[in-house]
Amino acid sequence: MLMxxxxxxxxxNKNIPGWNFSFYYKKKRFSGIYHPTGxxxxxxxTPEQxxxxxxxxxxxxxxxxHVYE
Incomplete structure (x- = not known):
């Protein structure tokens, strides 16, 4: 479960799509970029395989x- x-x-410029995200999983911090293409x-x-x-x-x-609603 993500925390x-x-x-x-x-x-x-918030009209240009693309987002930074972060979360914790198994007591480890992960982050990345979510592109408009998904x-x-x-x-x-990087998470384990x-x-x-x-x-x-x-x-x-x-x-x-959160974004596309």
């Missing part, structure tokens, strides 16, 4: 809820 999910616009670029602590699909799915759901 303390946060996101902010990647650019100062691609996730991990910038700190066994967790990456589940975490990517959860990030997509959270971004859809």
């Amino acid at each position: 303390h999910f946060q996101f902010k616009p990647l650019f100062s 691609k996730i670029e991990w910038t700190a602590n 066994e967790d990456i699909n589940a975490l990517t799915s959860q990030v997509h759901e959270l971004m859809l809820y």
Whole structure:
């Protein structure tokens, strides 16, 4: 389960899509860039291969809820 999910616009002009995000998972901080295409670029602590699909799915759901609602 993701804890303390946060996101902010990647650019100062908020009309340009792209967001920085971060969260904690298994007591480790992860961060990345969420691109308008839905691609996730991990910038700190890339998740283990066994967790990456589940975490990517959860990030997509959270971004859809918070940004695209």
